[in-house]
Amino acid sequence: MNCIILSVGDELITGKTVDTNSAWLAGRMVELGVEPLAHETVGDDIDTVADGMARAAARAEVVLVTGGLGPTADDLTRQALAKAMGGAELVLDPPSLETIAEFFRRRGREMAPANRIQAMFPAGSTVLPNAVGTAPGMTARVGTSDVFVMPGVPHEMKWVFEHEVRPRLSLPRRTIRTHIVHTFGRGESDVGQMIADLMTRGQSTTVGTTVCSGMVSVRLIIRSETAEQAQTEEQRLVAELRRRLGDLVVGEGEDTMASVAGRLLHRKGQTLATAESCTGGLLGSLITAVAGSSEYYLGGAVSYANAAKQTLLGVDSELLERHGAVSEPVAAAMAEGCRHRLAADWAIAITGIAGPGGDSEEKPVGLVYTALAGPAGTTVTRHLFPGNREHIRERAAMAALNELRLAMGG
């Protein structure tokens, strides 16, 4: 079974937006045992999109289309599908209209007349409901191919794919299992060397690495004739990875650094507070992105200015003058002040130079101190992170959370 992925949008064709939907869909299709033959991107134009659909349908069994289902005049993918189907008319689907109207009502807003078009579909197509937005998808036969049209907004596309498209695919009978193990603390090439002999791309098992936000993730794809074989092989490989990678392993699957640290806190019934300078709230934002984080996270201070370090955390002004805000003693004082003021079991502090500017020969851009104050005392770690402002801030927040994880034995 094979597929072609067609993404639609002027913002894509002109290079204003990088297409991430196609890579996501391709990855999912490979996991499901379907071979992507090509990705194609075209602009918001009825004839061009219809031609693209017809050409793709002539070459592949499944065509996945994303984008162009919005309510404005430049959203023309539904009309293009009608054309590719041989000139179907657009007809109103009353249940979809009601769902869209309800979507607005629940949010205390009235549906704009323009949104009515999102409840119209080519006659002969099937509606693919969208529970997370106002753009339902649709599917129809074009030639001998199944064409699935999904919204372009990534989280809506993913929802419609998982709930409406995937169950409709006539997938090959092989069992496919995927598993992902997240690590932190070493680069991709180091992790690659530690598991080099496992990283073969065989017919039955694929092991590869990807990097995101400083986490190096090892992805397994296991294909097998039976579910039992696949599960046995998955367990064997995951155990082997954990043995080799040791405490570099942060978690698996949907785990994030913050969710893993949060789980450890929750289990021990302990609490956490944060004191952030150069990360400016990013650490707290990562921690509170986890639903249920109010169970263990108390809050903290964004002590960006020195005055805030004194007022909110009680850092001694003399300490700030003598060592500067980016220093080991100030990091320790921030963490300890924060832990004390909020009566938390643990406190993390971050102070550093994210750049551009603000650096000196002694304190270059990328210099960050992270401090962890806990029941057994305070430790400070000096880091020198590469990259730009965004990268330095992200690495600092991740490294600080990782130190908490390791201190808690995670």
Add this chain to the structure above:
Amino acid sequence: MNCIILSVGDELITGKTVDTNSAWLAGRMVELGVEPLAHETVGDDIDTVADGMARAAARAEVVLVTGGLGPTADDLTRQALAKAMGGAELVLDPPSLETIAEFFRRRGREMAPANRIQAMFPAGSTVLPNAVGTAPGMTARVGTSDVFVMPGVPHEMKWVFEHEVRPRLSLPRRTIRTHIVHTFGRGESDVGQMIADLMTRGQSTTVGTTVCSGMVSVRLIIRSETAEQAQTEEQRLVAELRRRLGDLVVGEGEDTMASVAGRLLHRKGQTLATAESCTGGLLGSLITAVAGSSEYYLGGAVSYANAAKQTLLGVDSELLERHGAVSEPVAAAMAEGCRHRLAADWAIAITGIAGPGGDSEEKPVGLVYTALAGPAGTTVTRHLFPGNREHIRERAAMAALNELRLAMGG
């Protein structure tokens, strides 16, 4: 003049790597006045790549190909070009071989035998030297089209494009200008309706909308015979957009909500502090993502737990008990306490229910109060945001910054 962009690689077709080259090339071509008709991605297979080249050459005047010029067995783009040219032989180009050998020598390494293939080109093609890597590009006529092949490594691709491809393009004399205007406060369909008559897709001007993080952006592409005409039309359209959209307009181009609010603060020499509950630091993180934000941002409190609201911001415990943490009086007290404690000109507070869970009939998921305390007093706004936890938090932070922007007359 038009073009098709063809990217080659198994890592792209299977979704392991997101293709950023195509967006970059498309953006450059639009700037140069060349219209991209499509992007296509195919895997490392001689026949598939050759077919892709031939199909693209039949539709577009220029075909830009990236990837598959490396030294390993799965790099097959040079063979594919030879096939698309009608079966040309690969011949060695001695100057290219010398350049590659020299590339290794300068780095104190010896050229591997495998790299010799990188100095071989289809007979009848022209070498495009690559000063920053070992994979030279090449160009040849296929049918009536010019096909340019560049390496897939982004910085090598960019170098070869700028130094070898661009000078060889017979560029049209038309001038192309692009402009983007960011709005906040109304949905895409509302904005679309306000400018519906401008959103025609003519030969000379394209007006479209895109959404990101709650900002609806209006994108203009203006094509004209002369630079003067294009500039006049751009100014006319931007003025018309600004007239119709009024204070929905946040900024243009690279502006973000936080950079615009920051610019207003910086201009007036005023300072800002923040008090965050459900956003947990996200607002501070957005503000401090802007380089130079220490000029106006003092910091603040992440008052996630009620105790933190009392300790860090001095919110009255009776107020919390009577109205609950998610309420108008508590939002106001958070903003005022924060403004007072940090001696800031302005303070923003956010308290809400990001979900999932923590809601009640009276206080549903998505209910957020934003408060702005400033020189003229405090205002509180009640919001009901749609979407999941991530969206609600993002919308809340953006809405709060927008209220500051409007209060400062931005």
